[in-house]
Amino acid sequence: MSRPLPRPTRVYNIQVKSHKMTIMHAGLPPTTKVAELKVETLSALRADVSQDALDVTAMEPPEFEVQTVEDFELCRIIKEKGKPTGTFEPLDSSKILRESGISGWETLCLQFRDRNTGDLIPIEYTLPPLYDEEEPVPEGDGKGKRKAAVAFDEPSPSSLTALLKNKSDVSVEIDDATLDF
Numbered sequence: 001m002s003r004p005l006p007r008p009t010r011v012y013n014i015q016v017k018s019h020k021m022t023i024m025h026a027g028l029p030p031t032t033k034v035a036e037l038k039v040e041t042l043s044a045l046r047a048d049v050s051q052d053a054l055d056v057t058a059m060e061p062p063e064f065e066v067q068t069v070e071d072f073e074l075c076r077i078i079k080e081k082g083k084p085t086g087t088f089e090p091l092d093s094s095k096i097l098r099e100s101g102i103s104g105w106e107t108l109c110l111q112f113r114d115r116n117t118g119d120l121i122p123i124e125y126t127l128p129p130l131y132d133e134e135e136p137v138p139e140g141d142g143k144g145k146r147k148a149a150v151a152f153d154e155p156s157p158s159s160l161t162a163l164l165k166n167k168s169d170v171s172v173e174i175d176d177a178t179l180d181f
């Protein structure tokens with residue numbers, strides 16, 4: 001028995017990422033040409049709000065000068081089993097989105113051209129970490145259920161009522177005043 005074909009995408013929402021910023025193209029019809037997407041991306045790159053986005057004084061990649069749609073390519077991230085491989089495939093500008101092999105919620109990467117040689121500059125892609133550096137990585141102790149620690153700054157009346165029902169000797173401190181029950 002063969003698998004049914006996936007439903008065709010009615011609207012494309014595409015993120016275009018560079019080394020330092022993300023451009024969101026939302027609500028694109030499937031008949032939009034990749035060349036039109038490049039024009040919209042160029043417009044966003046040249047907008048007043050993104051003037052310093054390609055200033056890479058604090059970043060490693062070389063400085064990019066984007067003047068025309070010929071100065072960059074939109075590239076699809078190649079994935080194996082749903083995970084990025086670190087390789088990229090430029091999209092054909094003459095195709096429409098439906099024919100380009102991308103999904104409805106796709107992330108594309110900008111690949112810039114060297115203005116002197118016309119060659120594409122390799123994309124440096126780093127996978128984001130699964131956990132923030134400040135957050136500890138959760139570790140299981142293998143003992144099953146654990147008690148959750150509960151802390152609150154200001155008790156609500158319902159939490160105080162529940163606390164009073166379960167304990168006979170309770171001391172509650174609120175704003176330097178101590179109430180004993």
